[in-house]
Amino acid sequence: MKSVYRPSSINCVFTHLCVVAECRKRLVRGFFSVAFIGVLGTTLPAQVDSANGPFRTQTIELEAGWNAVYLEVDPLDTDPNTLFEGTLIECVANYSGDGSTRQFVSNPSIDLTRAAGWLRWYPNSVEHSFLSNLGEVYGGQCYLIKTTESFRWTVKGSPVLARMKWIPDAYNFVGFPVAESGGPSFYEFFEGSDAHSGQVIYKLSDGVWMQVLNPTADALAYGEAFWIFCNGNSDYQGPLQVDVPGIDGLVLVDNPLELVLTNRSSNPVSYSIDHVLVGDFGVPMSFQVTVLGDSDAPVRRVPVDFPATAWKQDFPAMEGDFSIRMPVALRRSDLVTDDTQSYLMFESSLATRVWVPVRVLSTIN
Numbered sequence: 068m069k070s071v072y073r074p075s076s077i078n079c080v081f082t083h084l085c086v087v088a089e090c091r092k093r094l095v096r097g098f099f100s101v102a103f104i105g106v107l108g109t110t111l112p113a114q115v116d117s118a119n120g121p122f123r124t125q126t127i128e129l130e131a132g133w134n135a136v137y138l139e140v141d142p143l144d145t146d147p148n149t150l151f152e153g154t155l156i157e158c159v160a161n162y163s164g165d166g167s168t169r170q171f172v173s174n175p176s177i178d179l180t181r182a183a184g185w186l187r188w189y190p191n192s193v194e195h196s197f198l199s200n201l202g203e204v205y206g207g208q209c210y211l212i213k214t215t216e217s218f219r220w221t222v223k224g225s226p227v228l229a230r231m232k233w234i235p236d237a238y239n240f241v242g243f244p245v246a247e248s249g250g251p252s253f254y255e256f257f258e259g260s261d262a263h264s265g266q267v268i269y270k271l272s273d274g275v276w277m278q279v280l281n282p283t284a285d286a287l288a289y290g291e292a293f294w295i296f297c298n299g300n301s302d303y304q305g306p307l308q309v310d311v312p313g314i315d316g317l318v319l320v321d322n323p324l325e326l327v328l329t330n331r332s333s334n335p336v337s338y339s340i341d342h343v344l345v346g347d348f349g350v351p352m353s354f355q356v357t358v359l360g361d362s363d364a365p366v367r368r369v370p371v372d373f374p375a376t377a378w379k380q381d382f383p384a385m386e387g388d389f390s391i392r393m394p395v396a397l398r399r400s401d402l403v404t405d406d407t408q409s410y411l412m413f414e415s416s417l418a419t420r421v422w423v424p425v426r427v428l429s430t431i432n
Contacts, residue, residue, distance in 0.1 A: 349409025
């Protein structure tokens with residue numbers, strides 16, 4: 068197991084250390100006091116395969132019959148004929164329709180063969196394989212998977228920065244990255260969103276879509292997909308939302324890029340950041356914080372350096388409806404190679420996760 072580095076610059080509380088915060092709903096601007104306390108922790112080396120590239124393994128327990136699956140990683144080979152070869156999987160379907168209720172309120176084995184909006188895959192060994200129209204399988208999407216027997220399905224691939232694009236006034240087939248155990252209740256997850264809080268949710272149980280009747284007790288599960296109605300427009304991504312200035316993650320050059328962390332819930336949420344390595348070294352970064360200085364420079368930016376090795380940093384609770392701007396800069400002088408990649412994995416106290424790929428844009432033309 069790789070060791071986890073605790074930067075010496077954050078082993079104690081920084082006096083008068085603040086980062087600029089924003090109150091999303093009340094439009095209050097000010098300073099959010101943060102004590103950067105170095106906490107020794109562990110990264111997730113078992114999930115990352117450094118021998119072959121920037122990959123991790125997602126393991127999903129499939130039950131005999133139909134399963135609603137949220138895939139967190141982009142598979143190494145997105146061709147379903149290769150991905151499902153040699154498995155007990157006999158049908159895979161991905162929904163791309165308009166969220167009509169008729170698509171899911173009955174047995175999926177009935178709907179899939181005649182309902183619009185479904186892309187399906189069948190193995191070449193069955194006579195109706197010519198009906199297959201699912202060409203690729205990607206991470207950050209949801210799938211219905213039917214198996215002949217229960218088994219553990221493992222998928223090796225690259226973590227993705229998933230961004231949910233909601234279809235307004237419709238049911239959405241969705242899933243979200245959460246910890247392997249202890250995920251938030253549906254109420255905890257959606258209570259900060261007017262478009263989803265109190266809306267109807269369906270989960271797949273014994274091959275039938277069943278309404279979630281007690282959202283305060285029923286929890287989101289790792290690798291699980293479900294249907295939820297979206298009332299109007301929404302950009303909601305979860306209680307801890309991480310906005311990145313890029314489609315696929317952080318692409319660092321020499322000027323800082325800004326992450327924006329938002330607590331979309333009404334209650335305080337703490338979080339941690341894991342620097343997950345691809346190989347022996349990751350991207351060396353500095354987090355630019357705004358501090359209160361002396362009379363000559365009352366407010367100034369100070370870099371807090373984090374190494375290219377594995378590290379984990381816990382952060383104190385952020386109040387509900389607040390955002391924190393977190394500029395991130397590359398330390399090119401400590402960069403091993405220009406093709407270095409790594410990940411920042413944000414995990415909230417509600418056990419939700421956001422994977423942010425980090426790579427370096429080379430200065431060589």
